[in-house]
Amino acid sequence: MSVPLPQADHRDVERTLLAAGWTPCGAGDWAIALRSPDGRVVARISPFDPTGPYTAALYRQARHTRQVPELFTHHRLAGGGDLQKMQWLQPVAQDEAAAFHQAIATRAPEVADLVDIVRRIHQQAQQLPWCGPLDHNPANVMRATDGRLVVTDLFYANGPKLYATAATDPDLIVTKIPEAERRFMTEIPLAASGPWEPGAQEAMRAGLAKADARTTTT
Template structure:
């Protein structure tokens, strides 16, 4: 896996990442609203991995921080690599996970919400990182209690993933109606591909709407470049 990442240039985008992993034999295994997933070709027990590739994911670094800081709890996925991609994209290589029964997932989320003793250390780390994300990220949402975010590792343990997310409906509605607000709060370099997220769960996304949003943001960026007072206005 490290040799694949070594082939990615410093200016790699989500498209480059998907191409490089696909050429190395990784195969598509899923897609959500924010990212696609590819599975490693190595099927040996305990060694199968997945890579999550997103064109635009502001919360990616916070998720990676959670996986690293809470690794000793064994209640988060094992993270093998994390890399930010040009344009606001995010790449995470982690252990392969399996789905769990919805009842088990809901119970695990309840443990987290109530800071059950069995997950107390995990919860403290989650809350600390989420608080930082709320302070630093525009449109950072609350903790995601979707049952699909609880999965099972290769050793059978329950883990929680993707707890942090951007408030997509509000963010994208603002980008469509008031692109200057998004342009002011999120640098262009961190949202260049925000109209290319898969939206596999909530979509499809009308092509004309995407193009209109891209044009509005580009126009807003143009105003910011020519009018130094725009970024400082209320």
């Protein structure tokens, strides 16, 4: 990295990896993805992701189940961003993904170890403001190059509630999330549920800045 971690933010990471030959390969609401030149590694880069450390913990603690991606590195980024480098995965059919989610929901024997770890870490994540329930999006079930199914991104912040609060009650956001952990919250891609409404990002940034100023003067 040209900028040392954790001083680097999501822009620094994206710029550095693109210069090194990584190529865009996807985007969601919270992050973009770049693929390594050899095709074996994917970098998930988020400007703002409070649940990133919990997802990384899941990948590490459930590694023995072989039902989560192999995580190579995880770094928190300046301003509340998150970088995960993991193995390249491929999408699966929606019915196959739904069946895997159903197995997790019912704690089927073949995923029992995984489910126990998921539940334990998700309980720990409840300390986060606006922590959401488990994400049952079929796109979160993918296939590794050896054919096994893995589940990704089960944990997430409740985006609609979080961002609605940021727009209508920025003072509450300021009291719950330190500025250093939400500096780039208006830069998430919203590629799945967006795009951002015109002017919404600027208005949200202005509202949060005023709320921060009120906090420092009281």
